[in-house]
Amino acid sequence: MVAVAPVASTTSTSKPYSLTCALFPSRQGLSGNFGSFRTRRLKMSSGASKAVAKIELRPPPYPLHGLEPHMSKNTLEFHWGKHHRAYVDNLNKQIVGTELDGLPLEEIIVRTYNKGDLLPPFNNAAQIWNHDFFWESMKPGGGGKPSGELLQLIERDFGSFDSFIGEFKTAAATQFGSGWAWLAFKDSKLIIVKTPNAVNPLVLDSYVSFPLLTIDVWEHAYYLDFQNRRPDYISLFVEKLVSWDSVNARLEAAKAQAA
Numbered sequence: 001m002v003a004v005a006p007v008a009s010t011t012s013t014s015k016p017y018s019l020t021c022a023l024f025p026s027r028q029g030l031s032g033n034f035g036s037f038r039t040r041r042l043k044m045s046s047g048a049s050k051a052v053a054k055i056e057l058r059p060p061p062y063p064l065h066g067l068e069p070h071m072s073k074n075t076l077e078f079h080w081g082k083h084h085r086a087y088v089d090n091l092n093k094q095i096v097g098t099e100l101d102g103l104p105l106e107e108i109i110v111r112t113y114n115k116g117d118l119l120p121p122f123n124n125a126a127q128i129w130n131h132d133f134f135w136e137s138m139k140p141g142g143g144g145k146p147s148g149e150l151l152q153l154i155e156r157d158f159g160s161f162d163s164f165i166g167e168f169k170t171a172a173a174t175q176f177g178s179g180w181a182w183l184a185f186k187d188s189k190l191i192i193v194k195t196p197n198a199v200n201p202l203v204l205d206s207y208v209s210f211p212l213l214t215i216d217v218w219e220h221a222y223y224l225d226f227q228n229r230r231p232d233y234i235s236l237f238v239e240k241l242v243s244w245d246s247v248n249a250r251l252e253a254a255k256a257q258a259a
Contacts, residue, residue, distance in 0.1 A: 055095075055105060055128065057088045060135035067140060070240045075224045083220050084131045091124035105129055106202060113203040126198035130180060133200075134216045139243035146244040150251055157190040165238055167192050172215050172234045183213040183247070185254040210254030213247045 060066070060080060065073040091108075095101050100108050100121060109129055112122035145151065145161055158164035164183075171194045172181035179196040186209045193201065201211040215237050222233035 054102070055088055055091050055125075057085050058132055058135075060138075062138075062140055067138060067241060070236050071138075072225050075222070078224060079220055080131070080135070084128070087124045087127040087131070091121055091128060094121040094124065109200070109202050113199075123198045126200050126202075129202065130198065130200050130214065130216070133211065134180075134214050134221075136246050137213050137215070137243060138237070138241040139245065142242050142244070143238065143240040144242075144244070146248060148248070150244065150248045153190050153251075164190075164192075168215075168238065169231070169234050172217050173231050175217050178218040180217065181215050182211050185210040185212055185251060185258075188258070210250070210257065212250045212254065213242065 060076065064076040064080065067076070095108065100111065103111075105125060105128060108121060108125045112119040112125060114122070146154065151161065154161055154164045158167060168181060168183065171192050175181060175194045175196070177196065179194060180200065182193045182195065182201060184191055184193055184201055190212075193204070195201075195204070200214075201209070215234065217230060217234075222230065226233040
């Protein structure tokens with residue numbers, strides 16, 4: 001069964017680790033609009049003050065040509081080099097000098113989700129996190145089938161590995177418009193969730209606790225290689241690109257966090 005995340009309102013008024021699985025607990029949303037955020041200025045050695053923001057663009061864990069022939073260097077140059085970079089640049093402009101400046105990315109996401117009444121930085125912040133997680137969900141020579149406990153849990157919770165693949169493909173293919181499909185770990189079980197736009201499991205406490213795998217189904221993720229053939233892109237992702245090593249490491253981290 002696939003869980004569908006609720007669509008967030010857009011009516012707002014103007015122990016992290018490399019596999020990105022340590023999630024922040026739910027927090028109270030920020031009150032008021034984004035313009036009410038306090039400005040926090042940092043002193044420089046000269047005595048002058050300057051507002052700074054330091055969210056950085058992280059590269060994928062492989063060269064931009066590393067996923068060829070399944071995902072082209074051209075796609076990575078546009079998807080990571082332009083789209084992902086724009087999210088980072090825009091977020092830094094939005095948070096500079098505010099109380100969000102200097103916070104971990106995950107905390108910025110949770111705060112600006114604002115219980116579904118999105119504050120302006122949310123989309124850029126969440127898309128940065130989503131893309132970091134997506135790049136680490138793939139590897140050169142990926143795909144195939146997992147082993148060990150991960151495979152056992154998949155077979156237990158979905159009936160078979162083939163059934164899981166079918167459900168995951170369906171979730172990704174039927175996410176209307178832009179969004180993401182996720183394999184996640186909740187209450188000691190594996191579930192599949194799909195989310196719209198930039199929404200991710202960090203803010204969906206009632207749905208998932210720990211994401212393990214994601215696929216980006218925004219059109220810019222696949223159009224240069226597949227045009228409008230989203231199902232073909234999804235099939236290639238699960239058959240040739242998924243890093244089951246990353247998924248397994250995330251599962252181990254999720255179990256440790258849940259213990």
